[in-house]
Amino acid sequence: MASEEDVRAALMRIVDPARGTDLVSSGQVSSLSIADGVVSFVLEVDPARAASLEPLLQAAKTEVGELPGVTSVSAIMTAHAEAGQAKPVAPKTPVPDLGLKDFTPKPKAPAGPEKLPGVKHVVAIASGKGGVGKSTVSANLAVALAARGLKVGLLDADVYGPSQPRMLGVSGRPSSVNNIILPLRNHGVTVMSLGFMVEEEEAIVWRGPMLMGALQQMLSQVQWGTLDVLLVDLPPGTGDVQMTLCQKTAVAGAVVVSTPQDIALIDAKKGIDMFKRMETPILGIVENMAAFVCDGCGKMHHPFGHGGAKSEAEKQGVPFLGEVPLYLSIRTAGDSGAPIVAAKPEGEEALPFWSIADSLIDTLEKIE
Numbered sequence: 091m092a093s094e095e096d097v098r099a100a101l102m103r104i105v106d107p108a109r110g111t112d113l114v115s116s117g118q119v120s121s122l123s124i125a126d127g128v129v130s131f132v133l134e135v136d137p138a139r140a141a142s143l144e145p146l147l148q149a150a151k152t153e154v155g156e157l158p159g160v161t162s163v164s165a166i167m168t169a170h171a172e173a174g175q176a177k178p179v180a181p182k183t184p185v186p187d188l189g190l191k192d193f194t195p196k197p198k199a200p201a202g203p204e205k206l207p208g209v210k211h212v213v214a215i216a217s218g219k220g221g222v223g224k225s226t227v228s229a230n231l232a233v234a235l236a237a238r239g240l241k242v243g244l245l246d247a248d249v250y251g252p253s254q255p256r257m258l259g260v261s262g263r264p265s266s267v268n269n270i271i272l273p274l275r276n277h278g279v280t281v282m283s284l285g286f287m288v289e290e291e292e293a294i295v296w297r298g299p300m301l302m303g304a305l306q307q308m309l310s311q312v313q314w315g316t317l318d319v320l321l322v323d324l325p326p327g328t329g330d331v332q333m334t335l336c337q338k339t340a341v342a343g344a345v346v347v348s349t350p351q352d353i354a355l356i357d358a359k360k361g362i363d364m365f366k367r368m369e370t371p372i373l374g375i376v377e378n379m380a381a382f383v384c385d386g387c388g389k390m391h392h393p394f395g396h397g398g399a400k401s402e403a404e405k406q407g408v409p410f411l412g413e414v415p416l417y418l419s420i421r422t423a424g425d426s427g428a429p430i431v432a433a434k435p436e437g438e439e440a441l442p443f444w445s446i447a448d449s450l451i452d453t454l455e456k457i458e
């Protein structure tokens with residue numbers, strides 16, 4: 091069975107003719123791992139040379155694939171890490187095959203965030219921690235914005251638990267033509283999700299450059315078409331995906347979802363701070379699961395107090411977009427593939443989402 095050393099030795103036999111050095115000596119190979127006969131690694135390249143290096147990547151895959159005990163080779167190219175950036179962490183499992191043969195970024199490395207062609211506004215939906223309803227809010231906002239006549243895309247970038255395939259009732263593997271992925275569509279929303287590419291359990295171990303490569307591919311190698319808004323359902327917290335999105339792509343702003351508990355607000359604050367540091371405007375805070383209506387007495391209860399998120403928003407000087415109570419039907423609608431805004435557009439449960447969508451439209455119109 092081939093060891094990491096063997097794989098490195100194989101990669102040293104691949105020489106980049108333009109530089110006269112092999113892939114290992116030039117320091118281009120990272121995140122090398124072997125698991126159950128599957129070898130995965132990342133080739134860090136100068137984005138300007140990505141297309142011309144494709145044959146080298148193929149040669150490297152063939153060379154490694156011929157080692158004893160290797161059943162498959164998963165390798166991708168990413169733009170090389172810039173000086174001072176943390177070293178990528180090796181993935182614990184093989185890189186999922188996104189079905190894309192080439193990684194062909196723009197010829198020149200962008201100096202700053204780049205506008206996504208054809209997309210008017212990219213809006214990040216973020217939260218300090220998981221389980222606060224970020225995906226629920228993303229799905230309902232997307233459907234509501236589409237119902238208001240906007241052309242809407244939803245990019246599910248939550249590598250820890252892509253949930254949009256389930257929430258928007260879209261499944262299957264999108265097809266690709268000439269290395270451009272054709273996204274799926276439902277409820278008037280164009281959807282792309284890591285969940286289309288990998289099993290839910292698999293997604294959790296994505297790290298570092300794999301993640302960035304996948305995020306970049308989902309932004310730039312998906313045929314989004316002309317969009318008014320592209321919502322990006324981010325993973326929770328303030329990690330690489332959030333930073334990369336803001337650094338590389340022109341983001342109109344972020345919507346931060348929080349639950350009313352103090353601790354969630356502390357987490358939300360970290361998220362807000364990160365976006366401020368990245369100079370990404372905060373479009374507003376959404377307070378989710380703020381209250382519940384009692385089955386017995388029919389009254390609205392606020393078990394965690396009322397107004398916490400709103401006053402926090404004021405303190406932070408960011409807009410408060412609205413609050414969404416906890417309704418069983420919001421959860422069951424999400425689980426069944428038709429968000430409440432689509433399943434019961436006239437219902438009281440859908441009202442907060444309509445109002446948040448309308449506020450968002452107002453805000454985005456001012457940005458133009």
Ligand SMILES: Nc1ncnc2c1ncn2[C@@H]1O[C@H](COP(=O)(O)OP(=O)(O)O)[C@@H](O)[C@H]1O
Pocket residue numbers: 217219220221222223224225226227253378379414415416417418419420421422424425
């Ligand atoms: N307002 C709400 N009322 C009822 N259930 C909700 C509400 N918001 C979210 N949920 C449920 O809570 C769970 C976590 O929400 P989700 O949107 O997946 O959170 P996140 O994306 O932040 O991890 C899901 O089962 C979802 O259906």
Ligand SMILES: [Mg+2]
Pocket residue numbers: 224225226248251253
């Ligand atoms: Mg989610």
